Structures are given as structure tokens and as C-alpha cells.
Amino acid sequence: MAWKSRTRSLQVFDTELSADTVEWCPVSNSHRFLACGTYQLQKGVSKGEEDGAPxxxxxxxxxxxxxxxxxxxxxxxxxxxxxxxxxxxxxxxxVSEKVVLGLAAATGELQLYVLAACQEGSSNLQTLCYAELGADQLALSLDWSTGRMDSSDVRVVCSDSAGCVSVLSLAEGALVTLSQWKAHDFEAWISAFSYWDTQLVYSGGDDCKLKGWDLRIGPSKPTFISKRHSMGVCSIHSNPHREYILATGSYDEKVLLWDGRNMREPFSESLLGGGVWRLKWHPTQQHLLLAACMHNDFHILHCQQAVESNEGACPVVASYILHNSLAYGADWSRLSLEEPAPLSPPTAEPTECLTDSGGHLRIQYESPTASFDTSLEDDCGQYIPEGIAPPSTTSHAGDTVTPDDDASSLSFLLASCSFYDHMLHLWRWDWAPVEAHVNAIACN
Structure with a gap:
């Protein structure tokens, strides 16, 4: 049975400063919360001239x-x-019954916040603690050891612009540095835990090297060094569902899948046409991998065949192409979207028009907080109801690849952000048998 894949924009938000990281809260009862971080380089001014430190x-x-x-x-x-x-x-x-958010800051700090209830019935973030990773360096990435929802040993790993990797523990509301070492010759863009054995840490750097570290024997020597990526390694994510499976991404535009028991060669290589800045495995679907590809938008890969056969590229089953700048941050939501999306009313004359999959996306400014309303139209300007997909001008493997479970259809909520246009997008991806789309058209 053929399956039809479709992405739809739900909301766009102007973050004012360049947006580069976004993540949905994974903690039960808090899945509705979304955090977004921004980065803005301000030129320094000294004595009326632009020669000061930025x-x-x-x-x-x-x-x-x-x-x-x-x-x-x-x-x-x-x-x-x-x-x-x-x-x-x-x-x-x-952590101690508190939902905790960590951020890597340009001041070389790991900062932690807790999600707290307000008197007004809402919620906000409050400062918990911070740790300095080093002077005159930028904290570039972080990862928690809790990827398999294990609370027995809460630690965080960070990497920085000096090429160092740090492992810290969180206990009684304070961060304690357990170890720190020089891991790469240049920027250590990314660091990550193996979620199945949290004594194992991976790191990737601008020296084009992917390295492994075993904290039980100390960081004096890596367990492996791979030069399989031809440019800087900037994304690593351990699969929380399948032991030993690791995904890495690089400026070389490739996503590599590895078996942690044999890190000499990856078993899968997929060329995505843009530097792969972030990779995120789906929180419940073990074979879906989300990629933020800098100069080439956001893509969802289906990795089942590659994982099960230990070879081959992973087909792209969906793409989101409505950002107009560097695709940096992206994440899956754990919220359920099983109910059909409501039909959107026709919009007034558009202030901006973009082309997507044969239809036109109208973005109408709606509020001072920079939220937008969106709807699809055909080439004649007629409104297309949400249940009917416009003719597709691009071909995806989503038409032939099917999910690895018995679901009748799948719908997911995602968020992504882009850099120079400082935009956060909320969107959904629907994946359903062709018959379901035909029925939707007949009902409308």
C-alpha cells in the first residue's frame, strides 16, 4: 500500500534575534512547553568606530x-x-521533582533553568544554577544522560570552542564538574551520550574527527577516532530505541549511521545536500530521523531498511521547505495529533506569497507578537481545504516507504527555526495511506 506524505505550516513566529535552537519538553505532563534560543553577534563600537570587541x-x-x-x-x-x-x-x-532546561551560552557557561508554576496559573523559567566551562570560549552543545528516561544518574556533557569536552553532574540543585579534557584541535561542535551506556561519550569537531570516550578509563585516550566525515562534525544523536545505533551529521552534507560495536565504518550514508547541523531521532518511532540541513531545509529520514540490513542510504519521506534562511534548530513534539486538523477559512489578500508543492502559501500578519495565519491555494487562487493535498511537484520516497508498525496513519507536530530571518515555525507532518487522502477529498 502506498503512503502519502505531507507537511503543513501551522504558525510562524519572529524571534527578532537569529534563531538557532529549539526543543519541546520531553517530561510527562509538560510536553506542551517549547523552548527556543537565539544568537546575535553585535559589532563592537569604540570611540565612534566599529573596531571594538564584538x-x-x-x-x-x-x-x-x-x-x-x-x-x-x-x-x-x-x-x-x-x-x-x-x-x-x-x-x-x-530532577528533584523539577523540570530542568539546560543551555550552552556564548559566555562559556552551562546554565540551568527550572520550569515553575506562576500565581496566574501559567508557567515560567527560573534560574537554577550555572557552571563555567572556561574563560574566553563559547559553550557549543550539551546533552543529558537521560535519553532513555532513566533518572538514576543525571549528568550533562558539554563541548566548547576551545575543543574541550566537559562532563558534569547535577545534584541538590548544583552543577559539579566531573571531568574536562581537550578532545579536538579546533571547535568541538557537538558532544553526546550513548543513552544505552552513559559511561560512553561521543564528540565531533571542526577537525573533521568523530571520537568516542569511555569515562570509566578516563579521557586520556579516545576509544576510537574516525575521519569518515570529510568536514567538521556538528551533530550526534544516540538512538533511544535501538541499542548501538548512532547518527552523525557534518558540514560535508552527509548523515552517517553507525553500529557502536564497530566504529570503523558507518553502515549507512545519506547525502542531504546541506550541512547537517542537528539530528533528532523521533521519541517513539524508532526509525524516523529529523535533520536540520542548514542550506537545504529540514528533512525526515526513514532508517528502517538501513538499520535492519546494515547498509544503504535512508530515504527522505518528508521535507519542510518554508524557511528562508539557515536551517539550524528542529525537534519533534511528543503531543498527540491523532484528531484531524480543523479546516482553515479562506484568508484575505496576502501580504506575502510563497510556492510549496504546487500551491501558494499565504502568510497574513495577525498580531504584534509576530504570529501568522497560513492557508494553501491552488494556482487559480481557490482555497484548498486542509484535508486535500495540492499536487506535488517533488518526489519523495514517502510514497513507497511505509511505517514500521501497524498504524493506520501518523501525524506529528514539529518545530524548527532558521537563523538570519530569525523565524520559528510550528508545523505538522501527516503520513497516511493514499486511500485515506482519497476519502478526505471525497468527504469535502
Missing amino acids: SRTGRLYLFEYQREALGPPLTELQRIDTPAILDLKWCHVP
Whole structure:
């Protein structure tokens, strides 16, 4: 049975500063919260001339998703001015019954916030603690050891612009550095835990090297060094569903899949046509991998055949192409979208028009907070109901690849952000048998 894949924009938000990282909260009962971080380089000014030291400023946004909202589904709850943010991630489990968010800052700090209830019935982020990774360097990435929802040993790994990797523990509301070492010759763009054995850490750097580290024997020597990527390694994510499976991405535009038991060669290589800045495995679907590809938009890969046969490229089953700048941050939501999306009314004359899959996307300015309403039209200007996909001008493997479970259809909520146009997008991906689309058309 052929399956039809479709992505749809739900909301666009102007973050004002360049947006580079976004993540949905993975903690149960808090899945509706979304955090977004920004990074802005300000030229220095000295004595009336632009020759001073540049400064890096940022802003942390907290949003709440409400499906039943009359207006845009994402509501901004809070914005906090911070140093420039390079990466942010929620701890996957509560720490001392608190939901914790970590961010890697341009000041070389790992900063932690807790999600707290307000008297008004809303929620906000409050500072918990911070740790300095080193002077005159930028914190570039972080990852929690809790990717398999294990709360027995909460630690965080960070990488920085000096090529160092640091492992810290969080206990009693304080961060304690357990180890720090020089891992790469240039920027260590990314660091990550093996979620199946959290004594194993991976790192990738601008020296084009992917390295492994075993914390039990100390970081004096890596367990392996791979030069399989031909450019800087900037993304690593351990699969929380399949032991030993690791995904890496690089400026060389490739996604490589590895078996942690044999890191000499990857078993899968997929060329995506843009530097792969971030990779995110789906939180429940073990074979779906989301990729933010800098100069080539956002793509969803289906990795089942590659994983099961230990060879071959992973086909792209969906793409989101409505960003107009560097595709940096992206994440899956754990919220359920099983109900059909409501039909959107026709919009007034557009202020901006973009082409997507044979239809025109109208973006109409709606509020001072920079939320937008979107709808699809055909080439004649007629409104296309949400249940009917416009003719596709691109071919995806989603038409022939099918999910690895018995689901009748799949619908997912995602968020992504892009850099120079400082935009956060909320969108959904629907994957259903062709018959379901035919029935939807007949019902309308």
C-alpha cells in the first residue's frame, strides 16, 4: 500500500534575534512547553568606530502549545535576555521533582533553568544554577544522560570552542564538574551520550574527527577516532530505541549511521545536500530521523531498511521547505495529533506569497507578537481545504516507504527555526495511506 506524505505550516513566529535552537519538553505532563534560543553577534563600537570587541547576545523564549486555542496554537509565555545561546536541551526526566532546561551560552557557561508554576496559573523559567566551562570560549552543545528516561544518574556533557569536552553532574540543585579534557584541535561542535551506556561519550569537531570516550578509563585516550566525515562534525544523536545505533551529521552534507560495536565504518550514508547541523531521532518511532540541513531545509529520514540490513542510504519521506534562511534548530513534539486538523477559512489578500508543492502559501500578519495565519491555494487562487493535498511537484520516497508498525496513519507536530530571518515555525507532518487522502477529498 502506498503512503502519502505531507507537511503543513501551522504558525510562524519572529524571534527578532537569529534563531538557532529549539526543543519541546520531553517530561510527562509538560510536553506542551517549547523552548527556543537565539544568537546575535553585535559589532563592537569604540570611540565612534566599529573596531571594538564584538558581543554576543541572545534571548530564551518559552512557549506553550494549546490545540484548542482560538488564535495561534503557540503562545509566548516568557522571554529572557541572555548571552547568545548555542544549544539548549531539556533534561528528559524531573530532577528533584523539577523540570530542568539546560543551555550552552556564548559566555562559556552551562546554565540551568527550572520550569515553575506562576500565581496566574501559567508557567515560567527560573534560574537554577550555572557552571563555567572556561574563560574566553563559547559553550557549543550539551546533552543529558537521560535519553532513555532513566533518572538514576543525571549528568550533562558539554563541548566548547576551545575543543574541550566537559562532563558534569547535577545534584541538590548544583552543577559539579566531573571531568574536562581537550578532545579536538579546533571547535568541538557537538558532544553526546550513548543513552544505552552513559559511561560512553561521543564528540565531533571542526577537525573533521568523530571520537568516542569511555569515562570509566578516563579521557586520556579516545576509544576510537574516525575521519569518515570529510568536514567538521556538528551533530550526534544516540538512538533511544535501538541499542548501538548512532547518527552523525557534518558540514560535508552527509548523515552517517553507525553500529557502536564497530566504529570503523558507518553502515549507512545519506547525502542531504546541506550541512547537517542537528539530528533528532523521533521519541517513539524508532526509525524516523529529523535533520536540520542548514542550506537545504529540514528533512525526515526513514532508517528502517538501513538499520535492519546494515547498509544503504535512508530515504527522505518528508521535507519542510518554508524557511528562508539557515536551517539550524528542529525537534519533534511528543503531543498527540491523532484528531484531524480543523479546516482553515479562506484568508484575505496576502501580504506575502510563497510556492510549496504546487500551491501558494499565504502568510497574513495577525498580531504584534509576530504570529501568522497560513492557508494553501491552488494556482487559480481557490482555497484548498486542509484535508486535500495540492499536487506535488517533488518526489519523495514517502510514497513507497511505509511505517514500521501497524498504524493506520501518523501525524506529528514539529518545530524548527532558521537563523538570519530569525523565524520559528510550528508545523505538522501527516503520513497516511493514499486511500485515506482519497476519502478526505471525497468527504469535502
